[in-house]
Amino acid sequence: MIVGAGIVGLTLGLELKKRYPKANVCVLEKEPQPGKHASGRNSGVLHSGIYYGRDTLKAQLCSKGGARMRVFAAEHGVSCLQSGKIIIATDEHDLPIIERLLVNAKTNNLRAVKMSESGIREIEPHARAHRFGLYCPDTAVIDSIGVVKKLWNLLREKGVTLMTGQEVTAVKPEQNIVYASGSGYRYGYFFNCAGAYADRIAKKFGLANDYILLPFKGIYFKLRQERSDLVKANIYPVPDVSLPFLGVHLTRVISGDVYAGPTAIPALGRENYGLLKGINVSESMGIAWELVEMYFKNHQGFRRLVHHELAKYIKTNFVRAARRLVPEITSADLIPTDKTGIRPQLVNLRSKKLEMDFIVEQTASSMHVLNAISPAFTSAFAFAEFLLDRYETDKAGPGPLPARTGFG
Numbered sequence: 001m002i003v004g005a006g007i008v009g010l011t012l013g014l015e016l017k018k019r020y021p022k023a024n025v026c027v028l029e030k031e032p033q034p035g036k037h038a039s040g041r042n043s044g045v046l047h048s049g050i051y052y053g054r055d056t057l058k059a060q061l062c063s064k065g066g067a068r069m070r071v072f073a074a075e076h077g078v079s080c081l082q083s084g085k086i087i088i089a090t091d092e093h094d095l096p097i098i099e100r101l102l103v104n105a106k107t108n109n110l111r112a113v114k115m116s117e118s119g120i121r122e123i124e125p126h127a128r129a130h131r132f133g134l135y136c137p138d139t140a141v142i143d144s145i146g147v148v149k150k151l152w153n154l155l156r157e158k159g160v161t162l163m164t165g166q167e168v169t170a171v172k173p174e175q176n177i178v179y180a181s182g183s184g185y186r187y188g189y190f191f192n193c194a195g196a197y198a199d200r201i202a203k204k205f206g207l208a209n210d211y212i213l214l215p216f217k218g219i220y221f222k223l224r225q226e227r228s229d230l231v232k233a234n235i236y237p238v239p240d241v242s243l244p245f246l247g248v249h250l251t252r253v254i255s256g257d258v259y260a261g262p263t264a265i266p267a268l269g270r271e272n273y274g275l276l277k278g279i280n281v282s283e284s285m286g287i288a289w290e291l292v293e294m295y296f297k298n299h300q301g302f303r304r305l306v307h308h309e310l311a312k313y314i315k316t317n318f319v320r321a322a323r324r325l326v327p328e329i330t331s332a333d334l335i336p337t338d339k340t341g342i343r344p345q346l347v348n349l350r351s352k353k354l355e356m357d358f359i360v361e362q363t364a365s366s367m368h369v370l371n372a373i374s375p376a377f378t379s380a381f382a383f384a385e386f387l388l389d390r391y392e393t394d395k396a397g398p399g400p401l402p403a404r405t406g407f408g
C-alpha cells in the first residue's frame with residue numbers, strides 16, 4: 001500500500017512492480033488526479049547533484065536518479081532536454097562556495113567546469129558573474145507533469161490499483177488497517193509518500209516525533225516572450241549552503257518559456273498556494289508559532305531568510321534577485337504567473353533547524369519518506385530503489401520478507 005501519487009509514490013509503485021510483478025500494489029491519493037502538489041508544481045530541472053556533500057542521501061541518489069529519469073523520458077516519449085546550467089558568483093562571498101561545489105563535483109563524480117566571467121558569457125551572453133562561475137553540462141529540464149502522467153498510466157497497465165479521492169485520515173498500525181475517506185483498507189506493508197502531510201501520517205505510527213513539516217511558498221514570474229532570449233538555458237546563483245533552497249534562478253523550461261523563481265516564502269498552510277487560499281486557522285496558528293520560534297533562535301540565518309523571502313512578495317525585490325543574474329532584466333520583462341509550488345520542509349523540533357537531507361523512518365510494517373524536498377523529483381527512480389533495498393535488507397526494520405504478493 002502506497003499513500004501519495006506524487007513522484008515518490010509513483011516511482012516506488014513502478015519499482016515494486018518491477019521487483020515483485022505479482023504483488024498486489026495499491027496507491028491511495030487524496031486528490032482527483034496524481035501530481036497535484038509538489039511533483040506537478042516544480043521547476044522541472046533534473047539537477048546534477050553538485051550541491052550535496054558526499055555523505056548525504058541526496059548525493060547518493062540525485063545523479064543516479066537523474067540518469068534514470070532521462071532514460072525513462074527517452075523510453076516513454078516524455079520531453080526532456082539536457083540543456084546544462086551555470087551557477088554564478090554574484091559577489092566576493094560566493095567565491096569560496098564555488099570552490100566547495102567543485103569539491104562536491106569531484107567527490108560525487110560529476111562533471112563541472114570552473115569558468116571565468118568571459119567563459120560564462122560564451123555560454124550565457126547576458127549573465128553577469130562576479131569573476132567566476134561553474135558550468136554543469138549534465139543538468140536537464142523535463143516535463144514533470146508528463147512524467148507523472150506517464151507513470152500513472154504505466155502503473156494502471158501493470159495492474160496497480162489506483163484510487164483517487166482517498167484521503168488517509170486514520171490508521172490502526174497494530175492491525176495493519178488504514179482509513180481513507182470513510183473506508184478501511186488492510187495492508188501488508190505501508191509506504192507513506194504523502195509529501196507535505198508525510199509527518200502527520202508518520203505520527204499516527206508513533207514516528208516523526210521530533211519533526212514537523214513547514215510549508216515554504218515558491219512563486220514564479222515569467223520572462224516576456226520577446227525578452228526570453230536573455231536566457232539560453234539555466235542560470236542559478238551560488239546557493240547559501242546552510243539552507244535547503246537554491247535561490248531565485250532563471251530556467252528555460254521544456255516549453256521554451258523562461259521562468260524566474262521560485263521564492264521560499266514561509267507560508268501559513270500546506271496548500272496555501274494563493275495569498276489566503278489554503279489557510280486553515282488552527283493549522284496556520286501552529287505553523288506561525290513554529291516560525292516565530294525559529295525566527296528568534298535564528299539558526300541557519302533563518303531570520304535573514306524570512307526577511308529576504310517575504311520581501312520578494314514585492315515585485316521590485318523579486319526583480320532585483322533576477323537582475324543579480326542577468327542585469328538587463330527589467331521589471332517590465334517579468335510577468336506574474338499562476339505557477340506556485342509549496343515546499344514542505346522538515347524542521348527538527350528540538351534543534352529548530354531545517355533538515356537538509358531526505359529522511360526515512362520505519363516500523364516493522366511501514367516506511368515513511370519524511371523530507372522529500374528538492375531534488376526528490378530528480379532523484380525519484382533511485383530513491384525508489386533505495387527504499388526497496390532498505391525494505392529488503394534492513395533486518396532491524398521490516399523484519400523477514402513477507403510473501404512476494406504481500407504489499408496490498
Ligand SMILES: Cc1cc2nc3c(=O)[nH]c(=O)nc-3n(C[C@H](O)[C@H](O)[C@H](O)COP(=O)(O)OP(=O)(O)OC[C@H]3O[C@@H](n4cnc5c(N)ncnc54)[C@H](O)[C@@H]3O)c2cc1C
Nearest residue numbers: 004006007008030039042043045168195218341373376378
Ligand atoms: C517550487 C518547487 C520547485 C522545485 N523544483 C525542483 C526541481 O527543479 N528539481 C527537483 O528535482 N525537485 C524540485 N522540487 C522538489 C520536488 O518537486 C519534490 O521534492 C517532489 O515533487 C516531492 O514528491 P512527493 O511525491 O514526495 O510529493 P508530492 O508531489 O507532494 O506528492 C504527495 C502526494 O500525496 C498526496 N497526499 C498527501 N496527504 C495524503 C493523504 N492523507 N491521503 C492520501 N494522499 C495524500 C498528495 O495529494 C500528493 O499527491 C521543487 C519543489 C517545489 C515546491
